[in-house]
Amino acid sequence: MPNVKFPEHLQGGPTVGEIGEFEVIRVITEQASSALNGDDAAVLRHASPNSRAVATTDMLVEGRHFQLDWSTPEEIGQKAIVQNFADIEAMGARPIAALLALSAPTHTPVEFVRGLARGIGQRVEEYSAELVGGDITSGTSLVLSVTALGSLGGSLPELTLNRARPGQVVVAHGRIGYSAAGLALLQRFGRAGVPEELTPLVEAHCAPRLNPGRGMIARAAGATAMTDNSDGLIVDLSQLARKSGVRINIESGTIAPDDLLSAAGEALDRDPWEWILAGGEDHTLLSTTFGDPPSGFRAIGQVTKPRPDDPVTVDKKTPAYASGWQSF
CATH class of the missing domain: 3.30.1330.10 (PurM-like, N-terminal domain)
Incomplete structure (x- = not known):
């Protein structure tokens, strides 16, 4: 066969x-x-x-x-x-x-x-x-x-992982948690069985989207470091924080589950925060900047001086979920 x-x-x-x-x-x-x-x-x-x-x-x-x-x-x-x-x-x-x-x-x-x-x-x-x-x-x-x-x-430096600095704002472009929620729905119901109102989550997993040009816009507006949410929000931001020698604090209110994620959580009896913090594959752009959020971005946290504990916190506490995608 x-x-x-x-x-x-x-x-x-x-x-x-x-x-x-x-x-x-x-x-x-x-x-x-x-x-x-x-x-x-x-x-x-x-x-x-x-x-x-x-x-x-x-x-x-x-x-x-x-x-x-x-x-x-x-x-x-x-x-x-x-x-x-x-x-x-x-x-x-x-x-x-x-x-x-x-x-x-x-x-x-x-x-x-x-x-x-x-x-x-x-x-x-x-x-x-x-x-x-x-x-x-x-x-x-x-x-x-x-x-x-x-x-x-142009002459501006590329947006590498090691250029976040204390005092900067952490900004994001794109949804967070949608792809992981879509995957969970597919694993439970299959494509044909997913409730119609939750299909945007499935689409976000099967065919994610990213508005073209936002990386260039952020760089032109003064962003210094950037990554995309591919392996999980905490995992990807932790890598950026370690490479830069800083700590990142995320404000939970800026990334809280919306109605779709909450509905998916109820349908699956799952905590939607797990998809947001550990999901990945949204390919949301995550960046740091000293100025206001670039066009199309929103502020989700701050960059502070490093501490010996967690490189990334949520409301200054250890994240409830910190795992993510691993190839092996």
Whole structure:
């Protein structure tokens, strides 16, 4: 029996094994087209003066980072781009290109690949970026790896983890806890069984969104350090605090569960604070700045001098939940 089982609605047509490598590539480039894609390597346009290149890569493995019975191919492609472009944005840079490496079993339906590429194309277009190349191969598992490239313009320094300073304000752009709540709903009810009013939480997990350009806006407005909420709010802020040698205090009222998270908590008999503090995969931008919150950001806490105990506190107390995503 094949290790990867695709939903029935994707089956019935040709598979990647039947049409071959070059036809699969044609299917991908048809859905996420770029004039730069199609040669041995992509030659990117000359960067603007006084700019630097930014690069990152991330993988998605079927059964660990996404489930075929929960997510559509389009959503998987969208998620792959956002989680990589969020890392570019977190440096204060602009995403300009992406590369896709895909390992897929030979019985993978072509319709899955077409939908995956369509989702990738939709997200890169939102950022005025392009899918400029990649690689495909057969394998026993379904694995995507996206490499994202960005451009950091101007003379301001990049937004690294080690540049938070006491006296700064901690600011955030995006929702916190939605993705983890969506995952919990899927694990309990499956996609079809989730109450309709809670579907925004499911969508936040299967296809997270991040408004393009907010990292650049924050950098231009004076932010100094930034990360994205990928592994969990406390985990990610703790890494920033340790790298900078500071302590971060979050005000609970600024991140408290909204009506949707509270409703999900009631439906699952779970504490929504666990999703907020330890959930991750929202790709919310988290930054520090001396000034007012940049456009699109909100203040959620303060940076103070380090202490020997918790690097991150909530209302100056140890967080109720401090775990997060771990790869191993």
